[in-house]
Amino acid sequence: MLYLPVGASREDTLARVEFEKWILKHINYCFVFVRQLGLEVAVEDLILVTGCDRTRSWTNVAFLGSQVDARVSFGVKVVDGPNSIVKFQFSPGHSGVAVVNPGPEGMVRGAPFANVKRSRDSLDKT
Numbered sequence: 069m070l071y072l073p074v075g076a077s078r079e080d081t082l083a084r085v086e087f088e089k090w091i092l093k094h095i096n097y098c099f100v101f102v103r104q105l106g107l108e109v110a111v112e113d114l115i116l117v118t119g120c121d122r123t124r125s126w127t128n129v130a131f132l133g134s135q136v137d138a139r140v141s142f143g144v145k146v147v148d149g150p151n152s153i154v155k156f157q158f159s160p161g162h163s164g165v166a167v168v169n170p171g172p173e174g175m176v177r178g179a180p181f182a183n184v185k186r187s188r189d190s191l192d193k194t
Contacts, residue, residue: 069128069129069130069140070126070127070128071126071127071128071129071142071144072121072123072125072126073125073126073127073144073146073154074123074124074125074146074148074152074154074176075123075124075148076121076122076123077121077122077123078119078120078121078122079119079120079121079122080118080119081118081119084118087116087118088116091114091116095111095114098114123171124152124154124172124176125152125154125171125172125173125176126170126171127142127144127156127168127169127170127171128168128169128171129166129167129168129169130166130167130169131165131166132165132166132167135165138165138166139165140158140159140165140166140168141158141159142156142157142158142159142168143156143157144156144157151175151176152175152176153174153175153176154172154173154174154176155173155174156170156173158170
């Protein structure tokens with residue numbers, strides 16, 4: 069779960085097809101690299117990232133295992149503006165059930181992202 073308490077922007081590559089072709093051509097090199105790091109990875113574990121989201125604050129939660137009744141509770145207070153103030157509060161009962169990663173809180177500076185340019189990524193076409 070990803071929670072964004074203040075404005076965010078998204079930027080995606082215009083070269084998605086080129087990325088897809090590159091990864092298909094070089095998939096074996098990717099597996100060799102990962103295995104040299106001592107990791108075991110299956111094809112379904114690979115994710116092709118073709119963009120990014122930018123924000124001044126966030127919280128993400130990952131639930132562990134396949135527990136049907138896993139829950140996390142949190143509250144957030146936001147005073148939004150050019151210098152937003154964000155304050156998170158989490159319930160203590162989530163330990164062992166989920167990993168909670170809160171992003172910046174307090175004063176998070178900067179205007180909301182606007183006028184994001186889409187860029188054409190250069191790729192090694194060999």
